[in-house]
Amino acid sequence: MSAFFSPRLWVLIVLLGSAWACAPPGTPGTGGQPGSQDPAVIVDQLVQGLGDMSAEFEDMTRPNQVQAWVDKLVVKVQPGEDMPQIGLMQEGEVAEYLYQRTVRKTEFMLRGQRFIDPWILIKTKDGVMGWVHEGGVRYIAPNYRDFLGMGGGSTDPAARTRGPAGDNSLSQDFLIVPGKRVGPVRLKTSETDLVSLFGPGQVSRGQVALPDKREEECTIVWAGNANEFRITWKDDTRSEIKAVYFDQPRSQWFTPQGLTVGLAASEAVKVNKAPFSYYGFNWTYSGTIHSWRKGSLAPYEKYFYAVLSPRPDAEGQKLLTKYQGNQVFTTNAEGVEHLHMVISRIVVYLD
Structure with a gap:
């Protein structure tokens, strides 16, 4: 065990x-x-x-595991920036989360991004128990599926390219590589090919909503399922893909870095390993990511875009009017943590 x-x-x-x-x-x-x-x-x-x-x-x-996304993350003997240091976590290092979090949240600056989070108790790979700021780690879900003999339990995006129940067919590849592929789907994958890949009962036709509120004809794979995605075409032959749309939260679709629909903006910063900017809300390009700046997702900007949606708390409701319209904001903007933004759409282009 x-x-x-x-x-x-x-x-x-x-x-x-x-x-x-x-x-x-x-x-x-x-x-x-x-x-x-x-x-x-x-x-x-x-x-x-x-x-x-x-x-x-x-x-x-x-x-019950956490992974440092920054290098030399400080481990403290007690929660607090002024507490004595007892260790360091290297980037990518995994530690056990001991299910203790402080009620009080503190501000911490990591790679240019401001995080307002609690401190959590961990045990490092060397057996050292100490406290780290939650902003410096990403959670790794328990491998309960592997424990039950199902497979597919890894939350490491690099490993999570296959579906459940040991099905290693191409139709169970959930890796999004902008510009290259969406699972087994490539630029020249036709609608007929989709039926061969996913089965005739899993491919249908419908429409997808566009930013300007128009709708475009599309092909839907796994309609109504958490892993649903929609494809628009360059012409009526449906033989060359124009764009692929992901709108379902809690799906198995991830980029190699770990970006997925439903991910909190603060977690997207960790995935990107840098702050990013986005457009204001309530207009045509509401919440669209403007730039990943120099983060890990920046090389893919030509081949995909993502959209943020706010889930504001009471304080965020008061601030929401400030973050609207054709303006560019950053993930470090004042009070942005009260907006509780999440990735609500990912659109991928293939080359």
């Missing part, structure tokens, strides 16, 4: 194991799409549901 499985996680594992054992066999080749009863999909939905039920279940489903 992995050392990263905490005692409280055993309660969750028992619940997950029961759901998995009781689940009917999956439908071969559907990869958990509509009409399938894939146990892996059932478990994913159960985890999401448990997290929504109560604070206790939310805490149980909280990831």
